[in-house]
Amino acid sequence: MREPGEERRRRILAAVDGRGQARVTDLAAELDVSIVTVRRDVEQLAVDGKLARGHGVVRSLHAPPPLRPKDNAVALVIPERHAYLDEAVNGARAALEAAGMRAVLHIAPRVAGAERPIAERIVADGVRGLLIAPRWRTLADEEADYRWLAGLDVPVVLMERQPRPGSVLHETDSACTDHWYGMHMAVDHLVGLGHRRLVLAARDDSPTARTLRSAFVEICAARPEIEDWAITLSAPDACADPTVPDISPPVVELIRSVAATAAIMHSDVDALMLCQQLEAAGIRVPANCSVVAYDDVVAPMGSTALTAVAPPKAEVGRAAAELLLARLADRGRPRRVAVLPELKIRASTVSV
Structure with a gap:
């Protein structure tokens, strides 16, 4: 689906402001659009007084002054x-x-x-x-x-x-x-409460996400008390490569298929959304499914305050x-x- 022009221009402006200047050809390659399209966007941004144009180069109006030792x-x-x-x-x-x-x-x-x-x-x-x-x-x-x-x-x-x-x-x-230890605490807490079937719904678009996914697999495989476990994406945009077809089942569907009584969600926002989806599906939190969030940025703000792993940011x-x-x-x-x-x-x- 073609990216809206307003969003594309926002990304151009962010890239130019972040670097101080950028070549039109480089921007076109990064945004995967034609040079003509970028030139039109640059012209509009220049008319709006948001950047300066040069010969094949775009310059920021907000770049910080050069630093001196x-x-x-x-x-x-x-x-x-x-x-x-x-x-x-x-x-x-x-x-x-x-x-x-x-x-x-x-x-x-x-x-x-x-x-x-x-x-x-x-x-x-x-x-x-x-x-x-x-x-x-x-x-x-x-x-x-x-x-x-x-x-x-x-x-x-x-x-x-x-x-x-x-x-x-x-x-x-x-x-x-130590994200491995964070996942260990989440799993250990749920197992200690008697949960034996777990689901991890995690992102797959950052080093933290990849560490959490591999840690969950390792930890669950080493816990004989756990009868079954599964992993899926926590949100439709959670995959690093948007060109790869999404074959991961929705979280609620996976919870039902595994008969899971607990889910770990990365991140907080996705965990809060899962609680809403579970309630809409007739699965009450925590009576029918316990939920642990990973991040603890907004976890306490849900209608049901979420248990969460809190990285020491x-x-x-x-x-x-x-x-x-x-x-x-x-x-x-x-x-x-x-x-x-x-x-x-x-x-x-x-x-x-």
Whole structure:
């Protein structure tokens, strides 16, 4: 289905603002539209006073001024519309500012490879270090970023991301939630309440999502008390590759087919929507089906407050900032820090 022009222009503007400038040909390739279409969109955005046109190049009117080394600045790069990382950013900022550093936030638009030009530009402008959480929707996206990240001329710390062991980024500092342990707590809580048939409805478009899915399989296979378990997508847009036909059954349908008495949902919003769908299908939460959310951003706000795994978002941000400060001071070897999440037990889980 063709993307609406308004949404396409919004993405163009986000990409240009994030990078400072972009070539029309590059934008056309990223958006998978013709150069003529991008030129028309750029012309409209220029008429609206939102960007500046050049010969084959589009420039932002809102790009931050170049950084100077004396600014003592550290850059943070996170994906667009990623509320989960907001608390991590605040944790990192507090730690950096306490150390006398200036924290500068850059938002990577939702186009493939958006982080690289942003990172390379701000490094060239004089930033002293980089905290980054690449979107990495697929494993291929992740692998494609390893070499250029390793080649940056400033200290880099991955925030809420851990590279593949043995990769060129293996010795890069990183701070991340221990998501395996988060899934362990969710499953252990449900098993302790007597649940023996479980469903995981998870996303499949981020490193966190992939970790949760593999952890669920490993943990359930190792628990002899669990009689049956299954995995499906938590939402229609949860798959990393929209060109792959969705053959995953809807969550409610899977719960019925497995005769599951409990479901774990990634993320909170999808968990809240599942509760509505279950109620509409005559399956009461938690009387007929207990629900555990993963994220704990809005989990307490449901009509039935959701039990949730709460990643230590601010702590991860602080840990990432401390790793970067240590690297700038040339202290010690690179480290991987895994911070344990906690389980917030609320009204959506009961014994069976």
